[in-house]
Amino acid sequence: MTTVTPRSTRVVTLVRRPDGEPRTSDFAVEERPLPSLAEGQLLVRNLYMSVDPSMRGRLESTEKHYTHNFTPGSPLDGRALGVVEESRCASVPPGSYVRHQLGWRERAVLDAADTDGADRIDPRLAPLPTWLGLLGQTGFTAYVGLTRIATLRPGDTVFVSAAAGAVGTAAGQFARLLGADRVVGTAGGPDKCALLVKEFGYDAAADHRAEPVRDALARIAPDGIDVYFDNVGGEQLAAALHALRTGGRVALCGMMSQFGGDRRTEGRRTVDINHLIQAVLKRLTLCGFIVRDHDDLRPEFEHRVAGWLAEGRVTARETVVEGLENAAGALLSLLSGGNVGKMLVRLDD
Amino acid sequence: MTTVTPRSTRVVTLVRRPDGEPRTSDFAVEERPLPSLAEGQLLVRNLYMSVDPSMRGRLESTEKHYTHNFTPGSPLDGRALGVVEESRCASVPPGSYVRHQLGWRERAVLDAADTDGADRIDPRLAPLPTWLGLLGQTGFTAYVGLTRIATLRPGDTVFVSAAAGAVGTAAGQFARLLGADRVVGTAGGPDKCALLVKEFGYDAAADHRAEPVRDALARIAPDGIDVYFDNVGGEQLAAALHALRTGGRVALCGMMSQFGGDRRTEGRRTVDINHLIQAVLKRLTLCGFIVRDHDDLRPEFEHRVAGWLAEGRVTARETVVEGLENAAGALLSLLSGGNVGKMLVRLDD
Incomplete structure (x- = not known):
């Protein structure tokens, strides 16, 4: 049986490294091919994408960073939350909600088993944006x-x-x-x-x-x-x-x-x-x-914060920007302090 | 019985706070009275005085410091090693060698029991200067x-x-x-x-x-x-x-x-x-x-370093300046890197 996946997805690419302060023209939205699903892989449609201050350093060539730097001509990446559209992993069926590292694009193909891959979440415990913010x-x-x-x-x-x-x-x-x-x-x-x-x-x-x-x-x-x-x-x-x-x-x-x-x-x-x-x-x-480095603390963290959320003792707050074409602007806005709470981009299909 | 102590001692005083870089004219050697010995006190003749980089900050008025700042018109102080000339403390007889905090003067009266007071050392274990340097x-x-x-x-x-x-x-x-x-x-x-x-x-x-x-x-x-x-x-x-x-x-x-x-x-x-x-x-x-803050480590330190010294595995090195009148110059020399190893002032009576 062959899984039919969409042949391409829209992605945000880095056009050039910023000369001084980054501008929206340093980024572009482009269509890029998507690979076919291999065994153990998922096709995910992204619903929310995280915009983080640490992305600023990744735009540079020289800045030594704790993860890879972005490359001109290639898509950006970052934390995202999406829904599984197709699955070749029995334990993560279509309709599952997963967090992963392939944001800055509408759809992504990723390995369900990757350490940095799909992290399944329960949307009944907290609203989707919270899983990238207070619970993320x-x-x-x-x-x-x-x-x-x-x-x-x-x-x-x-x-x-x-x-x-x-x-x-x-x-x-x-x-x-x-x-x-x-x-x-x-x-x-x-x-x-x-x-x-x-x-x-x-x-x-x-x-x-x-x-x-x-x-x-x-x-x-x-x-x-x-x-x-x-x-x-x-x-x-x-x-x-x-x-x-x-x-x-x-x-x-x-x-x-x-x-x-x-x-x-x-x-x-x-x-x-x-x-x-x-x-x-x-x-x-x-x-x-x-x-x-501190993933051993994550179960304790999720347990406590989910409890605080359920008891109404903490407030989750997000600033949400709509659409992939506004994602670069959301990053620039974040860097100039245009957000309160977590800055997210929401994608509608 | 009345103990007869010398009525005065030569001390180094701070004349004025330095305006920019300190100069020798910011310091003076003056004669100051010495108190009579009370019960539990010692009269010590200093043999070596420590000159420390941290003294630089204590010359300022505004610099917050972990000990008191020096005061214009008053003697400086600092670590010193001396010999007990008179004692009203039975456990520290005349002839004992003690480390204490009242340097920058030829003689000092101090409490044998003070935490920051007299710390008796064994001159057979290491040469006197070493007790202010590698073992100090x-x-x-x-x-x-x-x-x-x-x-x-x-x-x-x-x-x-x-x-x-x-x-x-x-x-x-x-x-x-x-x-x-x-x-x-x-x-x-x-x-x-x-x-x-x-x-x-x-x-x-x-x-x-x-x-x-x-x-x-x-x-x-x-x-x-x-x-x-x-x-x-x-x-x-x-x-x-x-x-x-x-x-x-x-x-x-x-x-x-x-x-x-x-x-x-x-x-x-x-x-x-x-x-x-x-x-x-x-x-x-x-x-x-x-x-x-770490005095609990001191016994371990003295044991190990005295061992290394005895085995010839460490070298104790001092730069020694002669005489109280050269003490301020020794400090200025230290601050401009004129020393190798520990900077000390030796006093001869």
Whole structure:
């Protein structure tokens, strides 16, 4: 028996590496052939695609990255959630919902058994977008960063930068549920700051565009902080080093500021690495991490967060852009802070 | 019975906080009164005084420090080793050799029972200067940094900056004895680099004044490093972040570069804190430490290092300056890299 699969799919390709800030013209939507299904493979129609800050680094040629860089002329990839249209794997029948790594395209052929391949999810437990957000890599990143990397302790004061982003909205809420005494964050603009306090359980939030973050922290965390969940680096990392108390811990999750992605911070001054003298004076630990090293924590994470969701104790929030042709724009919007919560692209057939 | 103690002692005082780089005229030698001995106290005549890079920060008013800052008009202090001239503590008779915190003066009255007070040493185990160097805080700092902070593992490649300094000469030798596979270091000038390889067991050394440290590391540690023992911060820290392998560890011990103490690096460019993105990509851990938090390790340290000394497996090296009136100059010399190994001032009565 021969499985008949669609002969091609629309994909987003990288036309050229960005010269400075990326533009939509650096990307294109193209038609690409799809392979026939081999034994053990699935044809998946993507429903939601994740747009992540880490994709910015993958556009570059020189930036050493923890996964492969994108290649001009080839499709991008990234986390996605789709429905199985055809299957040559008995345990994943058509109609199954799977998470996988072949986003940035409408359809994908993938191995059901791949470690990075299809990860079947139960759509009755949580809405589909949540599986890419609070219950996906994003929420898991927040969970790992707080529990294993920053070893959050009951009573801690926690500071989160890019707090209105996907990881930030998760980290603030999780920190509270994990026993933090006070949770503060920074975001770009007064609207996001208001949301952080109103919807995401932050005790206080500050607009990093409106004042130096060091001043903001002195105001919203006057007694200092114990944990800093860093999503941006730069000035905010330096400010946190000064605000951290003895024995404080920093989870280094990513550094959006290194790309000057926020147009308003372009031309930012270089922040001195020797602010790290604070780490000596106060015995701080800074630890970089990549969430996929910590998959052993995933069952615990899913169990706890699914429970919090069911009890209405956490809020999942997504910014959803429609259509493959708008996916590149969604990435650029994410890099300039145009999202609250998880940035997703929805595809309709 | 009344104990007759000398009424006064010569001390080094801070005349004014330095305006930029410190000068000898910022210090003075003055005569100051000595208190009478109370019960439990000792009169000690100092024989050797330690001169430490950390004293640089204590000259400032604003620099937050892990101990008190020096005060204009008052004597400096610091680690010293002396002989008890008079005692009102039965367990520490006259003639005993003690280490204590009241350096920068010829004589001191101190409490025998103070935690930071007199620490009796056995001059038969090692020469007096060694008790302030390889067997003192300096060697202990190297030991703690390697074993507890950087968790050195057999087979590691270790990079030490300021490798010809007191901590650096100890760290390189200890790293080898603790199982490092390759030990490389940086120092200022070709003579020091040659010494590192010839006398202190380094596999290779590079002159940080002669080439960018990133280039040097690519040459002397082409396969990367696992541990970086940081004594300087700045460009060398950034270079190490790039050279570190996945899972690498950084012991942050101090940052001489923050003061631009080395005249040749004055006007150095600010090094971007966002080099720390390397910590994310490679899951690095950076940990600041202060040796006095780790006193529980001291018996193990003294036992092992005294053994290595007895077996001739480590070399203790000191740069000794004569006389209290030259102590300030010794500090300035230290800050501009004028020493090899531990910088000490010897006092003769």
